[in-house]
Amino acid sequence: MKREICTALMLEAKQEKGISFQQIADEIGRSIVWTTSAILGQNTCDAIESKKVCELLGLGIDIEKAFQQFPSKGTEAIMPPTDPLIYRLYEIVLIYGDTIKQVIHEKLGDGIMSAIDFNMQIEKEENPNGDRVKITLDGKFLPYKKW
Amino acid sequence: MKREICTALMLEAKQEKGISFQQIADEIGRSIVWTTSAILGQNTCDAIESKKVCELLGLGIDIEKAFQQFPSKGTEAIMPPTDPLIYRLYEIVLIYGDTIKQVIHEKLGDGIMSAIDFNMQIEKEENPNGDRVKITLDGKFLPYKKW
Amino acid sequence: MKREICTALMLEAKQEKGISFQQIADEIGRSIVWTTSAILGQNTCDAIESKKVCELLGLGIDIEKAFQQFPSKGTEAIMPPTDPLIYRLYEIVLIYGDTIKQVIHEKLGDGIMSAIDFNMQIEKEENPNGDRVKITLDGKFLPYKKW
Amino acid sequence: MKREICTALMLEAKQEKGISFQQIADEIGRSIVWTTSAILGQNTCDAIESKKVCELLGLGIDIEKAFQQFPSKGTEAIMPPTDPLIYRLYEIVLIYGDTIKQVIHEKLGDGIMSAIDFNMQIEKEENPNGDRVKITLDGKFLPYKKW
Amino acid sequence: MKREICTALMLEAKQEKGISFQQIADEIGRSIVWTTSAILGQNTCDAIESKKVCELLGLGIDIEKAFQQFPSKGTEAIMPPTDPLIYRLYEIVLIYGDTIKQVIHEKLGDGIMSAIDFNMQIEKEENPNGDRVKITLDGKFLPYKKW
Amino acid sequence: MKREICTALMLEAKQEKGISFQQIADEIGRSIVWTTSAILGQNTCDAIESKKVCELLGLGIDIEKAFQQFPSKGTEAIMPPTDPLIYRLYEIVLIYGDTIKQVIHEKLGDGIMSAIDFNMQIEKEENPNGDRVKITLDGKFLPYKKW
Amino acid sequence: MKREICTALMLEAKQEKGISFQQIADEIGRSIVWTTSAILGQNTCDAIESKKVCELLGLGIDIEKAFQQFPSKGTEAIMPPTDPLIYRLYEIVLIYGDTIKQVIHEKLGDGIMSAIDFNMQIEKEENPNGDRVKITLDGKFLPYKKW
Amino acid sequence: MKREICTALMLEAKQEKGISFQQIADEIGRSIVWTTSAILGQNTCDAIESKKVCELLGLGIDIEKAFQQFPSKGTEAIMPPTDPLIYRLYEIVLIYGDTIKQVIHEKLGDGIMSAIDFNMQIEKEENPNGDRVKITLDGKFLPYKKW
Amino acid sequence: MKREICTALMLEAKQEKGISFQQIADEIGRSIVWTTSAILGQNTCDAIESKKVCELLGLGIDIEKAFQQFPSKGTEAIMPPTDPLIYRLYEIVLIYGDTIKQVIHEKLGDGIMSAIDFNMQIEKEENPNGDRVKITLDGKFLPYKKW
Amino acid sequence: MKREICTALMLEAKQEKGISFQQIADEIGRSIVWTTSAILGQNTCDAIESKKVCELLGLGIDIEKAFQQFPSKGTEAIMPPTDPLIYRLYEIVLIYGDTIKQVIHEKLGDGIMSAIDFNMQIEKEENPNGDRVKITLDGKFLPYKKW
Structure with missing residues (x-):
């Protein structure tokens, strides 16, 4: 599974379950900023962190594995930003x-x-x-x- | 006098006199960051600040006036930056x-x-x-x- | 559901039902400009506004929810514009x-x-x-x- | 004389004399927006307007003439703007x-x-x-x- | 139906039936240039013109409707052109x-x-x-x- | 003499003498469009045409010669155009x-x-x-x- | 059928059958360079050439027809080239x-x-x-x- | 002396003396294409070639030396080309x-x-x-x- | 099969089987750098190398063949790089x-x-x-x- | 003195005196690569290094000082490179x-x-x-x- 698909599925699950980034961060003992960047595909969780996040979001083993991949960073960014x-x-x-x-x-x-x-x-x-x-x-x- | 020339002359005087940005900032009672940005042509001093800075740097009335102009910001920046x-x-x-x-x-x-x-x-x-x-x-x- | 899909479905429903942007704006008590920008994914309705718009357009709960997301703005714009x-x-x-x-x-x-x-x-x-x-x-x- | 040089000289004279755009606009009976755009080289004064502006700013016949040229518009603009x-x-x-x-x-x-x-x-x-x-x-x- | 899909279906039908742009233009009493630009999604037919074109090409009511939409112009153009x-x-x-x-x-x-x-x-x-x-x-x- | 300097000097002389592009075109028996493009450095006059143009504008032999050079075309154009x-x-x-x-x-x-x-x-x-x-x-x- | 799909199907058939561009060129009596450019969607075969190529590659009538379309040239090229x-x-x-x-x-x-x-x-x-x-x-x- | 100035002076001398690229090429026993590229600053002459070219064009020792520098190539090219x-x-x-x-x-x-x-x-x-x-x-x- | 799809399938198989680039390199007697570049679609294996790689990764004959194609290089690279x-x-x-x-x-x-x-x-x-x-x-x- | 002018003057002196980058590097006990990059304005010498380099090249105190400035890096580079x-x-x-x-x-x-x-x-x-x-x-x- 490509890292981008992993990101999309995690965001969808997060939205559906109504879980905040802060809650995910607390689950793995990291700051909200770093945790959010990891979910958005800009940083990498290890196996233990990945397992905890996927359990919280109710996601399976394939996402748990993909979430540990080293991503190609910044590929989705628009520069200069439009937002x-x-x-x-x-x-x-x-x-x-x-x-x-x-x-x-x-x-x-x-x-x-x-x-x-x-x-x-x-x-x-x-x-x-x-x-x-x-x-x-x-x-x-x-x-x-x-x- | 165009604002860019004013900037160039101030930097030259600063280098020659060996004055730091911190010293200029202290002179006008502003932070070093804001003061540096003003000298680099990204923010604007009022008449009193301008006078103090020009006296410290030994610069004349024309620079003192030009230094109060509202600059066109960001025109010298290279994006994406090369530095x-x-x-x-x-x-x-x-x-x-x-x-x-x-x-x-x-x-x-x-x-x-x-x-x-x-x-x-x-x-x-x-x-x-x-x-x-x-x-x-x-x-x-x-x-x-x-x- | 991604915000872009939400936008596409709303425009389709609007076209099918023959409802104008003005009618939608009147429904939620906002101006036509702001309402149009919200439907085009550049501003955000709250839960009550979202409900009213979706009822008017005959759309379900998932669109109603997606319509409340904070969008990434300007991502579809072409600059310089071709139109x-x-x-x-x-x-x-x-x-x-x-x-x-x-x-x-x-x-x-x-x-x-x-x-x-x-x-x-x-x-x-x-x-x-x-x-x-x-x-x-x-x-x-x-x-x-x-x- | 090229139109850009004409613009630069007019701005210099305006700054030196401490004349506002509003004063120039009043002199020729035009709005401040249109008058400013003309001085910045984006619109064109006729012979009478040109004469009045140059007299107010204390500028000579060559600038008065250059100021009546049809300019190449937008050549100085930075897009996307940095200011x-x-x-x-x-x-x-x-x-x-x-x-x-x-x-x-x-x-x-x-x-x-x-x-x-x-x-x-x-x-x-x-x-x-x-x-x-x-x-x-x-x-x-x-x-x-x-x- | 999006305007681009409408364009694609019309071109496909035109090719299949072996109808020229001139024939379509004659059908609606417009010039070949304007008619071609409308089919390519750069101008807009009214209800009567749309009906005639769709009948000639053997296309249904949904295309007839989509063909009357005001398009976003120039979005497919490559500049500088490669052709x-x-x-x-x-x-x-x-x-x-x-x-x-x-x-x-x-x-x-x-x-x-x-x-x-x-x-x-x-x-x-x-x-x-x-x-x-x-x-x-x-x-x-x-x-x-x-x- | 570089072709661009030749162009600038011809335009200056033309403005000073109050000669129109049409008059220059008539002098050499070419259309106004082609003649204007030649003066703007996009087409090339032969020796006889060059001589006539320079006499009309009161310009010397060096410009007459430079005006016959084959120019590098389009180098001054801004694309997309701002005017x-x-x-x-x-x-x-x-x-x-x-x-x-x-x-x-x-x-x-x-x-x-x-x-x-x-x-x-x-x-x-x-x-x-x-x-x-x-x-x-x-x-x-x-x-x-x-x- | 769009010309790009035609190109893709021809290349696939060519690869599968192990036919060289030279063999296709010989079949239609054209040079290898021109023939390759036609298959890559940059030049156009007439009906007879198209028929011969499609028979050699074992492709049907729809490809034969699409292969005769006048293509939009250069749309796939990357400039500056990365290869x-x-x-x-x-x-x-x-x-x-x-x-x-x-x-x-x-x-x-x-x-x-x-x-x-x-x-x-x-x-x-x-x-x-x-x-x-x-x-x-x-x-x-x-x-x-x-x- | 910078290589670009050397190029400009050589072209000026060539134009003034009415010498063709072919004549320069014959003088140094190279092809016209290579010789032209060297004069335009894209290839490098050795000391003997440089001497011959400068004598033919009537240029001094400083140009003769500068002409032997290894240039930064392609810096003047406009891509995509406008000519x-x-x-x-x-x-x-x-x-x-x-x-x-x-x-x-x-x-x-x-x-x-x-x-x-x-x-x-x-x-x-x-x-x-x-x-x-x-x-x-x-x-x-x-x-x-x-x- | 297009070369990009071949690349994607090989990376997926590699991830699933937990095989390192070094192991693949050892299998074909090449360096890890060259082998990685070949798998990423920037260099080409011959028939024997291709066979060995596909056996190691448990992939079929169609991938084995596609892996021998000469790729269009650099098409996926982002310049300037974001990673x-x-x-x-x-x-x-x-x-x-x-x-x-x-x-x-x-x-x-x-x-x-x-x-x-x-x-x-x-x-x-x-x-x-x-x-x-x-x-x-x-x-x-x-x-x-x-x- | 601006750092770019300092660079230009050092290269001119180096060429005139016929001194190699290796000789300058040996003078200050640095590698040829680092030394070349410093002269080209991409790295910074301290006061002692600067003095030695300027003495070797026969340059005065103002260059010696300017050579110690922290440069804005990469500003002269052309990307993608043309050389x-x-x-x-x-x-x-x-x-x-x-x-x-x-x-x-x-x-x-x-x-x-x-x-x-x-x-x-x-x-x-x-x-x-x-x-x-x-x-x-x-x-x-x-x-x-x-x-």
Whole structure:
């Protein structure tokens, strides 16, 4: 079974059973962001996690196996994004990309922030002037090697 | 004077005088991220801020004025980015864009995170396994309006 | 059920029953523009609205549920548009985009017009020299925040 | 003199003299939107209008002449737009383009809204919850001809 | 029934019955160019025309209805065209587009040739040095409006 | 001298002297369309034509020589065109390209209309309902060769 | 039957029967290059050729008919090509295109080599240092017409 | 001196002195095609060839040296080509690319024709029905290696 | 059977049987890299290799035959790659492409490294600071020919 | 001084003095590949390295300083590459990208090869059948982190 079909079947089961991403995350002891990305086919569960998720969603052994495959990442993404929510993130890279580069270089020197040794949190901040979204990106600084 | 020329002259003066973005930020009482973005032509200083920055950098009245113009944003950005540091940010949108959409919808409902009523922090986290970069995006949640 | 299939089935039922977008809009007490955009998969009805629309179109519970999903927006759009009617709108952005930017900045300062906290009206204006179309875009002004 | 150079010189003079687009518009008895678009090289003034504008801005006969040329339109536009203000307009076409098509067809039949026999107003609407921008597009309906 | 399926079925029936586009055009009293474009899903027949075409092609009521829908135009076109015949037309726009602009402006002033209030003829010209194709485009001149 | 500089200097001289494309065409006994395309760098004058044009425009021997070079065609064109007048021509290829292909095949068989052994006329048609533009494309039919 | 399906069925039959393109070419008295291009949907056989090919491949009347349709050419091609063999041809145009233009202009004057009144041969040249491929393109010179 | 400036100066000198590519080729004992490609910056002359060419064109030692640099190839090419002559070559790859692949595979097996160990001839063929251009591509067959 | 379907069925069988690429490579006496590329449809096995692979995977004669077809290469690749692992390779070409060109020219002269007469090894290097990946590309140097 | 100008001046001085990349590399005790990439503006020398390189090339303090700036990487690269040498590297990613992904996953698990904590060697291998180029890529394996 291809990974994309696995993703589609999991989302369908999730919708039908009315289970939230948070519930799935709690089941396997991972954060909601990472768990959601795994279900959307961008990260990989091991055998134990896969089993728990499939039991919760009432899915069989073939999906349990397919869910452990290493996916080809990003193949479904539309760039530039058409969805307004995702476009706003893209716009931040567009408008602030060079700013982030300059500030990281000033604070840490010549290198990059890893997108692999990396984690992300998304939180709701209640605010009387309108709630806010807070996204925290936390990646290892990788200095350029010389040789 | 066009805003791009203003940007180029400010960066040249900054390099020559050996002034950091942090020093400029402290001068006007803004964060380093916002200040850097303003100098790079993505945000706008008012007359007082502009004056202080130009005095610090030893620049004249014409730059002081041009620095207050509302810029055309993002015109210099290369998308997809070729610089590895900026590409990693783009990759996060590519790989995690849909994940962020799903998690925001689950936590706050139908709407987006504003990239206008928005701020960003960039910090260095010291870590024995290698220092880390922590980027915090904090934007107002804008629910879709019906009519 | 995926949102796109939901859209296709609703349009088919609408065509078969000979119901206009205006009639559906009246049923749920929303404007024709917003209602049409919801049916085309660009906005989201709540449970009550969804029920009313599906009853009017004679559609079952699964469509009623799918119609409440938050859609991935803009995924079907062709840019630049090939259809002449939609291209003319694109051309207005192409030719007048910078003009609109300058006028908004002159009238309201540094900020944008929101496309989220936003509504639109489309009206026919009868005119002896040929009828006219009048489109009104009305969005909240979001000033750029400093930090 | 090429039209682009004419545009650049007019903007420079306008900035130096501190004249607003509204003042120029009043001088020639046109709306601010049309006048701004003409100065930005997207519409054409006749000899009388051109003279008045150049006198107001203190510009010579060569600019007065160049300002009457029919420009190549849209050559400076970036699509998709990178500036957030202009992108929001583009996004409205992206998200609502098909909706506008359906509503115009339902209200006026098979045809398009002209972007040539066309005018636009931009107004500020004061609002205690935050000011709003109101853009009105008004174009002739052109029915498709059969032959 | 979607308009594209309607197109495919009509072309299949036409091929099977060995009916030419000219015969269909004669049946409804329209030119061959307009009739062909309608069958290819770029223009719209009314109820009477639709009935006649479907009777000639031996097609049922569902196609007759679908054939009256307002299509999304140009969605199947490949640009730049890969087919040599269509590419040559594209090349004429590429090479002579600016020439046509200059000549129209010199002869009629500031405006455009409408592609909506428009008709086209295609004729074979017999010629001893090799037959020629003559395409006549005839569109209303729309002067730019000021406001 | 490069051909593009030659073009720019000729246009400048033409504007300064107030000479129309028609006058230049009459001077060398060619049509206005072909003459305009030659001046815009898309066709080539021979030595005699070149001499006449340069005398009329008051230009020297170096331009006279450069004007006889075979140009690299189409290098300045923007595709898809941003100028509304040129876009409408592009739209005709987009919307009617396949129609033209079908009609030529039905009338002349398998082959193309040449864009090289080719001429074009542009005329103003006065009309009480608004003047019209008539563009006639006349190209040799080239049947596909078998071997 | 659509031309693409016809192509697919012919290739399948050819593979199954183990017939070479050369054998098909010999059957209809055409070169291997032209015959291969016809089977791949880029050229058109007449009724007699079509019959012979279909008999050789053991295919029925519907394919025989579909094989006589005038195809939409080049629709399956990927540009720039990803296959190394086809990319090398593309690279020759990329690297030597302007060279070929200059040499043809020096040898034959202002015009082009037709890709319609055109034939191509492909031969294997045995060579002790490694065999070579020899491709000969032979097209009519079409001088640009003036009018 | 950059290689592009070297190319521009050589073409200028060639035009001024009225020397043909054939004459330059004869001077260094190379074919006209290869010599033209070297002058256009796509191949490299050695010291002796470079000296001869520069003497013929009356150019100095700095150009003689720059002419021996290994160029970055293809950087000036426009793809897809806009010039009709070069486009026809591109079209041959577009339409016949897969045909050439199939015929080479049938005649020589799995491999490619080299565009490096490669030569090309361009000849004029006089013909009473119109002269023809004959281009011969001759490249080494490189079989795919297994390992 | 099309080559892509052959690839899909082989991957499915491989997954089901739990066979590694290394085991398949050992079975036919080829390297793991080449064998993997053949299974992914980028290289071609001969009859004997094909038989062995299909027996190992328990696949029938039709797949055995299809596996010997010469594939159209690279058709499934996404460029720029979205998968982070493949993007890093693309980035190396982006960032170091010109460096590699300069170093090869300095060490071997004017020519290229073949991607056809070519092999690649991929090895894991254990390292206490974190394991490393070592990729070795080994291609024939092809000097540019003159003629 | 901008980094691109610094690069251009260093290459000019290098060419004039006849110094090889290897000599510069030896001067600073780095490999030829890394040193070349630094001069081409893709990596950064520290103050001591910069001083040595500038002394060797006879360049002043302003270049010495500019050479220590962190560059925007990859901004000059053309993708897909037009130069045949660089294209062959791109082609390897195109054809073998997925193969490399599969083999790395089979040998090291879910993760990527870093392009930052990375080095590259380029060597000439003498070979009686034609010299070969050997490129070794050696990057840290970064396993995907879960959180």
